[in-house]
Each structure stands twice: as C-alpha cells, then as structure tokens.
Amino acid sequence: MFKHALQAVAFLSEEKITTKVEHLKKTFKWSDAEVGIAVSKAPTVLHRTKESLQRRSEFLISEVGLEPAYIACRPVILMYSLEGRLRPRYYVIRFLKENGLLDHDRDYYAAVMISEKVFF
Template sequence: MFRWSDAEVGIDVSRAPRVLVMSKDFLRSKSEFLISEVGLEPAYIAQRPAILTLSLDGRLRPRHYIMKFLKDNGLLENDRSYYVAVVVSDNDFMKKYICPYQEAVPHLAQDYAAACKGEVPTIFRFT
C-alpha cells in the first residue's frame, strides 16, 4: 500500500517496530490519507515511520486541516514540514500554528479543537 522497496520497509520497521502489529486496514487508511490528501511521497513516510503511529483522526487529519487552511489563505509558508507539525506536542503546535493567527482567524483554535474531536468545521471542507 505504501509502494516501499524492501530497504524502505527495513528502515521503517527498525525505526518504528510498532507498525508490525498494526492492521492492514489501519495502515491503509493512513496511507491513503498521507499520500492522497496530504501529498506525501511513500519514501518520505518510510523515512519518518513515527508518523504511522499517530492518530489519524486525533492528530494527523486536524493538523493537516490547519496547515492547509493557513497555506491556502497565505498565512503560512508553503515549505513548512508536515512531519514537524504532527510530531510536536499539542502545546507547541498551538504556539506555532494557532496562536500567531488568532487575530487574523479568531475561530481557529475552536475549529482545531472541533476537528480533534472528529468534527469537520466548514472552513476545513476543501473542494
């Protein structure tokens, strides 16, 4: 599902052995999201296997929504690393990606909190 070479599989498993106990469906849903929606290359994911251990609905998807919204609205540089954004603590994510934009987007913190609970606020519905 990730289209990894044998070497990339070896790297991934050595860095994050937990992936061995994850179900195919679990990994498939993450791979579809990371590759199709976020636009990550399979090799990028293989080099950063910790991304596979993070919650899809509780962390990966909500943080993608925030980053995409900020980039689409010219508030965030396009070269920001998705990986860095998802591995930082909640507190650090708020400091770097929510608080600096409170004046421009006052509802961002509430929308992010809602997205973390599985709700998709209207501003995060992308066409």
C-alpha cells in the first residue's frame, strides 16, 4: 500500500493534496477521519477529477442510498466506472430485489467487487 500511496502523491503539490482532501470532505460529507480512512485504503482516489467524484457521490449517496461512512470504509468503489459497472449492477440488483429474486439485505459493495463472470 505504501507504493500506491507514494505514487498517488508523488506528482501532487501539498496545495493540490489539500484541495483534493477538502473536495472529498465536501463532496462525500466526510470528516477528517473518514477522509484519512478512504485515502489510506485507496490513495489513488486523489487522482480522480472533481467531476468524476461528484457524479459518483450523487449516484452512490442519492440514488443507491449508501451512507458516506460506508463509502469511506470501501473507497475502492470510487475507482470503478460509473457507467460500466456501478450503475448497471445497481439496476440489476434493484430489479432482482423488487421481484423477490434476491435477498433484500444483499450488500451492494459485494456485487460491485466480484468479477464480471461471477456476477453474471
């Protein structure tokens, strides 16, 4: 993980890192501790654009209904494609739950993390 953290900040100035951290706090409504958890688990989140993080925040918090603390503990979810993985899997899971084909307590993160082959 140290290698990933070093790569994430190697070409960012202290000002840019501070700006990115403030944006994460504002966008995901995270505390300093939650930002620390998220960045320590997925340092490359610092390389995501503001627009990309904003779209993921709106989708994951508003549409999926995930709590900001839940996302902070599983920040790798922010690395996946919104249109290629996050949205499609959410809609499939929602459809299956609505039609009684899947337990309602099924974890969204578990569905996102598994491979495409296993998901199908």
